[in-house]
Amino acid sequence: MGKTHNFYAGPSILPQYTIDETAKAIHNFAGTGLSVMEVSHRSKEVVAVMDQAIALFKELLNIPDGYHVLFLGGGASTQFLMAPYNLLQKKAAYLLTGGWASKAVKEAKLFGEVVEVASSKDSNFNYIPKGWKVPSDADYFHITTNNTLYGTEIREDFDMDVPLVADMSSDIFSRPMDVSKYALIYGGAQKNLAPAGITFIIVKEDALGKVDRAIPTMLDYRTHMKSESMFNTPPVLPLFAALKTLEWLKNKGGVAAMEKVNIEKAGLLYAEIDRNKLFKPTVNAVEDRSIMNICWIMNDEYADLEKEFLDFASARGMIGIKGHRSVGGYRASTYNALPKESVIELVKVMQEFESMK
Ligand SMILES: *Cc1c(COP(=O)(O)O)cnc(C)c1O
Secondary structure, three states, X not given: OOOOEEXXXXXXXXXXHHHHHHHHHHHOOOOOOOOHHHOOOOOHHHHHHHHHHHHHHHHHHOOOOOEEEEEEOOHHXXXXXXXXXXXXXXXXXXXXXXXXXXXXXXXXXXXXXXXXXXXXXXXXXXXXXOOOOOOOOOOOEEEEOEEXXXXXXXXXXXXXXXXXXXXXXXXXXXXXXXXXXXXEEEEEOOOOOOOXXXXXXXXXXXXXXXXXXXXXXXXXXXXXXXXXXXXXXXXXXXXXXXHHHHHHHHHOOHHHHHHHHHHHHHHHHHHHHHHOOOEXXXXXXXXXXXXXXXXXXXXXXXXXXXXHHHHHHHHOOEEOOEOOOOOOOEEEEOOOOOOHXXXXXXXXXXXXXXXXX
């Protein structure tokens, strides 16, 4: 079998360093002679992993004082309800930019009034709405920075008058960001950080404690802040892997270095999609194009070649480029750990296929 290139949207490619170090720790963790899967989360070795992961997370994103980093179970989908549980007193505002945002809205509606400030649903979420206004009495404004299914992305940190909440499941650590603009950031780790099973949360301490309702212990951010994410058993193995990815990120020069390469990778692929006679992008507004999930379809006159190209690319080691069923066509996820070489190879495959037609 030839070399494979992993473009899966999630779970998705991880650094080889993360995989190798985790494999070692599965056999012998921190010199204990035991597997990382069979050691108490209260042991000094696992507590050290948690402490280091929190510290590196804060360092890499330059997180200011007054914020806590949590690692919990439940995935980003549990955050869709935990965020309103903790923050929504009367009214929240949401920007509807895709399927994940829609799911977040559905949960928030269980807790209070939800204002959809704008939506791109009218054209299958292929752009980021502009010119919206957030009610000044909203308890918070929720955005999905990267729309994994549709390939659109918000790559700026909005200045808001109300607390800003963001689902960053699929673009955390892809660029430098200003955490001080946010009250809450969350995401499932399986797109850019770790294997599935762990959820990261960055929460501003003084954003909490403002709702009247009783919050179940496990769903209250303050529970996990007090216990440094050790209130109950954290997903230890994914946590260990996350630490290794954070070390890798630091060694590679951090998020600024990641952003540079991510922009190069995305630039190469979008340029080919725009140039190649067979294909067209699904996101036309260049400023809305994601640098993490790149979506494209066949040009109308070549529509019947859709399956043929997929098979052609798969046979050449391109894994996971089938588009999400709500968009069709193709999607290449170009997360941090994806080498530029994989994008170069994909572009070659697209050119080779074009030359046959
Ligand atoms: C994958 C994804 C989710 C869902 O994450 P789970 O951890 O599976 O709950 C939510 N939001 C975005 C933007 C995603 O990419």
